[in-house]
Structures are given as C-alpha cells and as structure tokens.
Amino acid sequence: MKTLRILAVDDHEMTMLGYKFILERIVFDDYNILVDTANTYEGGKDKIEESVYSFRYDIIFLDVQLFPPNEQQPHTGEDLGLLARKLSPSSKIVFMSSFSDNYRINSILKSVDPDGYMVKTDIDPRSLEEAVKTVVYEPPYYSAKALAAIRKKMANTIELDENDRKILYHISTGTKTKDLEQYVGLSSSSIENRKRHLKSLFGIEKENDLSLIVAAKKRGFI
Amino acid sequence: MKTLRILAVDDHEMTMLGYKFILERIVFDDYNILVDTANTYEGGKDKIEESVYSFRYDIIFLDVQLFPPNEQQPHTGEDLGLLARKLSPSSKIVFMSSFSDNYRINSILKSVDPDGYMVKTDIDPRSLEEAVKTVVYEPPYYSAKALAAIRKKMANTIELDENDRKILYHISTGTKTKDLEQYVGLSSSSIENRKRHLKSLFGIEKENDLSLIVAAKKRGFI
DNA sequence: TAAAAACCCCAGAATTTTTAAGGTTATTAT
DNA sequence: ATAATAACCTTAAAAATTCTGGGGTTTTTA
Structure with missing residues (x-):
C-alpha cells in the first residue's frame, strides 16, 4: 500500500483539524493518506524542509492568508508557495483562499502556478476529495468560484499592463x-x-x- | 417534471448520435432531458431560431470545427456560438473541440465566453454528465485538457498584443x-x-x- | 468655508514603435 | 552546384505613444 503524504498549512487550528480529518478518510486507489499540519509560515517551512530529504509531500495545501490581517505579515501563503516550489518541486501545491479576490488569484496563478486553487466557501468533503484526486492524476483543480474568476479573466479583451x-x-x-x-x-x-x-x-x-x-x-x- | 432542452451541433452524424444517446440517459434532479441535433451551421442556426420564441434551449453543445477542413468554410462553430449568444442569451453554451489548440481556446473564451469548453479526448459519459450539471448550476465547466491550456495561459507573465x-x-x-x-x-x-x-x-x-x-x-x- | 484632494488640459521631453533602405546569411529549387 | 528566394540583421529617420511639469477648475472633506 502506497502512502500519500499531505501537508496542510492554515493558521486556524480548528480549520486545519477539519481538513486533516476529512483528508485522511478519503478512499483513493490503494493509497494510505497521511496528513501533517502546520499553522504558521515558519512551521510550514520547517515541515517542508524536513521532508525534502526523506519522503517529500505529494500535496501541500496552503492558506493564502497565513496571518491575521492587521498584524505585521512577514510572509504570506504565496511566499510559502514559492518556497515550497523551490524546495520540493515534485509536490503538488493547492491554495485555499477565503475570498475570490481576483487580484490575488491572478497574482498567485502567475507567480506560483499552483496545481490547485480553492475558494474556501467551495470547500467541503466532496470537493476536497476531488481536488486531491485531480491534482494527483490530472492537474489543475480549480474550485467553482475560482473557475468563475478565471473565466472572467480569460473572457476579458481589455489588456492592462x-x-x-x-x-x-x-x-x-x-x-x-x-x-x-x-x-x-x-x-x-x-x-x-x-x-x-x-x-x-x-x-x-x-x-x-x-x-x-x-x-x-x-x-x-x- | 421539468424538461431540460439540449441542442448538439456536430458535423459528424455518428458522434452526435453518441452525444444524444448519452445525454438523454443522464439522471439529473427531476429533469427530463431532451436532445435536438444538427450537423451544419445552417441546421444549428435554424434550430436555435425556431426555439427562440418557444422553449429556448437550456444548453447548446457546439463543435468548434463545423466543417471538414479544406472545404470552403463559410461559418465556424465560433460564429454559431456568437449567433446563439445573441439569439438566445439565456442558453448555456458549451464548445467541443478536437484539439487543445490554445489559440483557438483563447479566442473562443474571449469572443463567446462559453459556459463550458471540452476537449474531445476528455469527453466520456461521466464528463458529459458533469458538464451538464455544472453548466446548469455553477458554470463554467472546463474539461481537464482545456483546464491545462487555461492554466498555462494564466501562469504566463509575458504579455503579447x-x-x-x-x-x-x-x-x-x-x-x-x-x-x-x-x-x-x-x-x-x-x-x-x-x-x-x-x-x-x-x-x-x-x-x-x-x-x-x-x-x-x-x-x-x- | 477653507483646505485638500481629485480632476482637466496643455505642450514639450522622452521613449517606443514603425518604416525604408541596403546589406548578409540561410534555404530552396532546379 | 548555383541561382533565386526568403530570412534575417543593421541603421537612421519618421511617426506614434507615453510621460512629465505647470498651470488651472471642480469636487470632496474637515
């Protein structure tokens, strides 16, 4: 039985536990799904660094907003995504964002080019499962609201610099x-x-x- | 029981029969699915025009290449899409294309902004069913290879005029x-x-x- | 009702793009 | 093999676009 290693990084403890619980229950081919978690940029960074010379994560879920607003934000989820791409290029990266903020989506799709992007209100056990499977076999996976934002962008004929x-x-x-x-x-x-x-x-x-x-x-x- | 009206336009007779057969067997809420077909631009145009003052199609599937290459092509699927948007704006439009030709995809996403885009090699009963349901409730639906093309485009930082x-x-x-x-x-x-x-x-x-x-x-x- | 910010218009400067002309290199066809 | 053709490069001037600073008016804010 193969193991599918997932790392989930979100600064809300409870949210993350939810992800872990759901993800580990997914039945997917003959994979045994194992979820690590972290709730800060540093924590995520450490986990990824540790993994590099051993198992390497198959999928990394990243919250776009790793720190509560208003605080000083030394690093964002986007930064962690870029780091993850560099440290562990074979890992699939999936972003999770609270709002379908087009500017943010566009920016992340360009800078990190993640294998998945989910707007949080689209996330439920079903979509999480679909995301995992799609991302492993035929990326990318974009959730419905992310797709709506992408569609808007693609349909646009106006070009801005x-x-x-x-x-x-x-x-x-x-x-x-x-x-x-x-x-x-x-x-x-x-x-x-x-x-x-x-x-x-x-x-x-x-x-x-x-x-x-x-x-x-x-x-x-x- | 509500009726879901679908029009499928493809110049290959047999392909279209395949679509009709699959589509009409889809079990979807309490819809009764009814599929009309056409295999030319003119035929499709007529069907749409007829529908406008009566039932109106819920979904219109359009082959991108409505005429075999080499022949004189007075109208393409893209033209028919534009016409359909004008005549029957409430209809959802889904394009089907033989190849994941990026230029074509980009052009159609801009001009028609369809509610769905499927690359033909991605089409099977499962994906067709998903397309129908997604397009009705939460468009857009893009098939895996279409998504891959879209991803490429979105990840691109180079801007061309x-x-x-x-x-x-x-x-x-x-x-x-x-x-x-x-x-x-x-x-x-x-x-x-x-x-x-x-x-x-x-x-x-x-x-x-x-x-x-x-x-x-x-x-x-x- | 002042003060600040937003907005508008102008004309010269700076930058970018286009164009023509004349040449070299690579490809193609006989 | 060798013309002929197309591709490609360079240069310099013309044209188009964008930027900028300085002046102003209108709108918003305190």
Missing part, C-alpha cells in the same frame, strides 16, 4: 491618488492620464474612482 | 514572413522587429521560426 494593474489595486485598497506615485513609478500626471484612460476603456468616462474599481472588479482585474 | 499573437498564429500555420504583411497591418521591417523581440522574450535569441512557435506553444499562445 503592470502599471495599470498596480494603480487599480492600490486605489481599491484605499490609497489616495496623490500617494499613488510612491507605489507606481510614475508622476502624478501620468497616473491621472492612466486613470482617465482606464475609465474610458471601461466605458465610464467622467465617473469617480468608485465606479472605476467596480468596473475593474466586474472584469476580474481586482 | 494583438499583433504579436497574429504573427505567431500565422507563422504557425505556415505563412511565410514575407507574406505576413497582408495579415498583420505592419511593414515587413516591423514584423521582423517583432519576431526578434518575441524570440528574446521567449529566451531563444538567434534561433529560427520553428523554435519560436515551439516556445509560443509551450507558453500557451498558440
């Missing part, structure tokens, strides 16, 4: 236009131009920033 | 560089520049066109 995306993102987080210069390497004048241009692309000329981020969200950019 | 994509596409179909001017609205000099630029983006400086299209395929552009 890095700077446009940064502008949209920072506006959506509440950054004021005048402070945007610091984050985007452009003059305030250029930023204003780009905002105008974006509004015209989205067909909302002469409207305010709220309309802009609503439109950008609708199209899956944020 | 319309002209770059056209160049790659036409080169991949065998168009000679000197004839490219007709298809892309640029001078041969610019096209050469862009090709050079593309090769450097893909990290294959000083290599030939074959390397270019191989690299572009690897990244999901073609």
Whole structure:
C-alpha cells in the first residue's frame, strides 16, 4: 500500500483539524493518506524542509492568508508557495483562499502556478476529495468560484499592463491618488492620464474612482 | 417534471448520435432531458431560431470545427456560438473541440465566453454528465485538457498584443514572413522587429521560426 | 468655508514603435 | 552546384505613444 503524504498549512487550528480529518478518510486507489499540519509560515517551512530529504509531500495545501490581517505579515501563503516550489518541486501545491479576490488569484496563478486553487466557501468533503484526486492524476483543480474568476479573466479583451494593474489595486485598497506615485513609478500626471484612460476603456468616462474599481472588479482585474 | 432542452451541433452524424444517446440517459434532479441535433451551421442556426420564441434551449453543445477542413468554410462553430449568444442569451453554451489548440481556446473564451469548453479526448459519459450539471448550476465547466491550456495561459507573465499573437498564429500555420504583411497591418521591417523581440522574450535569441512557435506553444499562445 | 484632494488640459521631453533602405546569411529549387 | 528566394540583421529617420511639469477648475472633506 502506497502512502500519500499531505501537508496542510492554515493558521486556524480548528480549520486545519477539519481538513486533516476529512483528508485522511478519503478512499483513493490503494493509497494510505497521511496528513501533517502546520499553522504558521515558519512551521510550514520547517515541515517542508524536513521532508525534502526523506519522503517529500505529494500535496501541500496552503492558506493564502497565513496571518491575521492587521498584524505585521512577514510572509504570506504565496511566499510559502514559492518556497515550497523551490524546495520540493515534485509536490503538488493547492491554495485555499477565503475570498475570490481576483487580484490575488491572478497574482498567485502567475507567480506560483499552483496545481490547485480553492475558494474556501467551495470547500467541503466532496470537493476536497476531488481536488486531491485531480491534482494527483490530472492537474489543475480549480474550485467553482475560482473557475468563475478565471473565466472572467480569460473572457476579458481589455489588456492592462503592470502599471495599470498596480494603480487599480492600490486605489481599491484605499490609497489616495496623490500617494499613488510612491507605489507606481510614475508622476502624478501620468497616473491621472492612466486613470482617465482606464475609465474610458471601461466605458465610464467622467465617473469617480468608485465606479472605476467596480468596473475593474466586474472584469476580474481586482 | 421539468424538461431540460439540449441542442448538439456536430458535423459528424455518428458522434452526435453518441452525444444524444448519452445525454438523454443522464439522471439529473427531476429533469427530463431532451436532445435536438444538427450537423451544419445552417441546421444549428435554424434550430436555435425556431426555439427562440418557444422553449429556448437550456444548453447548446457546439463543435468548434463545423466543417471538414479544406472545404470552403463559410461559418465556424465560433460564429454559431456568437449567433446563439445573441439569439438566445439565456442558453448555456458549451464548445467541443478536437484539439487543445490554445489559440483557438483563447479566442473562443474571449469572443463567446462559453459556459463550458471540452476537449474531445476528455469527453466520456461521466464528463458529459458533469458538464451538464455544472453548466446548469455553477458554470463554467472546463474539461481537464482545456483546464491545462487555461492554466498555462494564466501562469504566463509575458504579455503579447494583438499583433504579436497574429504573427505567431500565422507563422504557425505556415505563412511565410514575407507574406505576413497582408495579415498583420505592419511593414515587413516591423514584423521582423517583432519576431526578434518575441524570440528574446521567449529566451531563444538567434534561433529560427520553428523554435519560436515551439516556445509560443509551450507558453500557451498558440 | 477653507483646505485638500481629485480632476482637466496643455505642450514639450522622452521613449517606443514603425518604416525604408541596403546589406548578409540561410534555404530552396532546379 | 548555383541561382533565386526568403530570412534575417543593421541603421537612421519618421511617426506614434507615453510621460512629465505647470498651470488651472471642480469636487470632496474637515
């Protein structure tokens, strides 16, 4: 009987126990499923490092938000994903995220290119089981809400560059236009131009920033 | 008992009968599934037009390649998809394609934004059933090979504009560089520049066109 | 009702892209 | 083997796009 090694990293103890419980009960070919857990970036990192020269995890589940917001976040789930890819390239990586935040999804799909992405409200015993099986045999696995976000993105004909995306993102987080210069390497004048241009692309000329981020969200950019 | 109306359009008579047989046997909530078929663009168009003022199809399955290659192709499955969206916007549209041709997938996902996309080698009774159920309740449904193509695209950090994509596409179909001017609205000099630029983006400086299209395929552009 | 921020318009600077022209190298067909 | 053809490179100027700073008006906020 083969062993399928899974690591689950989530900062909520109870959530993780839930995953462990469900995952280990999955009946999957002749695999014996074994789940390790960690609830911090460091903990996850240690587990992965330990595994590298022995069994190596088959699947690593990672919470996108490893630290409660507001605290100083030295490392995110995305960082841990990148690390895992480097340390243990054969492991399949599946992200779990609380919200179907398009910006985050897009960013992670580009940087880590995970073998799976699940929005937490889509997660239940059935979908977890499907994720495990799909990821092992025929990745990727994307949960329904993740797929909806991906679809939006793919259907989009508007092409934005890095700077446009940064502008949209920072506006959506509440950054004021005048402070945007610091984050985007452009003059305030250029930023204003780009905002105008974006509004015209989205067909909302002469409207305010709220309309802009609503439109950008609708199209899956944020 | 509710009726779920499905239209399947494929130019291979037998394939279509297969779909009809499988689809009508699906057990799905308290739906009675009814499948109409057509095997030409015109036939499909007629069926959809007829349906508009009566029952309206719940799902329309469309073969991407509605006509055997080599013949004059007045209309493609993509055209029929666009027409269907216009005539019967409430219908879910699912494309079926023989190959996981990235260029085609990307183009259709942008133009029609279908509720499902299946690569034919992924199609079997199980996946068809899943497609139907997913598309009705929580679209989109993408089959495994379609998902692999989509993943490639999403993971890609290289951004190409319309002209770059056209160049790659036409080169991949065998168009000679000197004839490219007709298809892309640029001078041969610019096209050469862009090709050079593309090769450097893909990290294959000083290599030939074959390397270019191989690299572009690897990244999901073609 | 001031002050701050957002927004608009302009024109020159800087950057990128396109283009033509003239050449070399590689491929193809006879 | 050798023309002929296409692919590819370089250069420099033209054209298009984007950026920027400086001026202003309008809207929002305290």
